[in-house]
Amino acid sequence: MTKKIARKKTTAAAAKTRAKSKPTRPTRTEAEAAIRTLIEWMGEDPAREGLRDTPRRVIKAFDEYCAGYDMNPADVLAKTFSETGGYDGPVLVKCIEFESRCEHHMAPFIGKAHVAYIPNGRIIGLSKIARLVDIYARRLQTQERLTSEITAALQKHLKPKGVAVMLEAEHFCMKVRGVHKDHSITVTSRFTGTYQKDDDLREEFFAQVRG
Ligand SMILES: [Zn+2]
Structure with a gap:
């Protein structure tokens, strides 16, 4: 019993x-x-x-x-380099194309990511930044969360002085259904560290992205 x-x-x-x-x-x-x-x-x-x-x-x-679910950002960002030659300026990789799917309609949203960081003694392979974008894009997403996740992962694993991430995308759930707005572009941005504190640095980031 x-x-x-x-x-x-x-x-x-x-x-x-x-x-x-x-x-x-x-x-x-x-x-x-x-x-x-x-x-x-x-x-x-x-x-x-x-x-x-x-x-x-x-x-x-x-x-x-959905390939991003099986990939770990920590693996991609594990290898960093200390030989920076004293470089401590911004490193910006812009116009990284990405394709994602909105989690509300599973419709594609397609655009470009602009990712920058200020090294804190260590740098990372540039292609790794593009791969990081893909890891999070190839999941069901919102553009807001995608922006945050890229920013947070770079900050956590590389520990730079600051990170700036800006995403521009066209959402097919707005183009081919619902409001049917074909040319609208959604822009999101997220900043950490020096990018958050320093207005000039942030302006420089926007200027470089636009240029
Ligand atoms: Zn949607």
């Missing part, structure tokens, strides 16, 4: 843990079946020639759209 109660408690605890943890990930076959359901919901015939292979292709495309 005592044993039974104990087991019951354990099961309840396990259920609680399960409820808190992430839902189990469906299989690829289940994901493809979901796309087939969507095709049927549109009133289409998923068995016709042109659509027969579409669920497989869509899920394969989603492998790319």
Whole structure:
């Protein structure tokens, strides 16, 4: 009797843990079946020639759209260099193209990221900055959070004197649905450290981005 109660408690605890943890990930076959359901919901015939292979292709495309979930920013930013030759000015990588998906409609938003930092004795490979943008862009996102996550990761792992990040993007959920505004561009920016405190430095960043 005592044993039974104990087991019951354990099961309840396990259920609680399960409820808190992430839902189990469906299989690829289940994901493809979901796309087939969507095709049927549109009133289409998923068995016709042109659509027969579409669920497989869509899920394969989603492998790319969501590739960022399997990548860790810490790995990309792990290697830094101390040989700066005394350089302590801003390092700006601008016009980094990115493609992301809005988490509200799963529609693409596409644009450019401008990322700058002031070294604090260490620098990082420039391509790593572009890869960092991709890691966070290839997830379901809002532009606001994408801006914050790039800024925070660079600040946390490189520990520079300051970080400036600006994103400009066109949101397809505004272009092809809803308000249908084809030419609107959303601009977000985030600053840390010296960029937050120093107005001139921030102005220089904006001027370099515009130039
Ligand atoms: Zn949206």
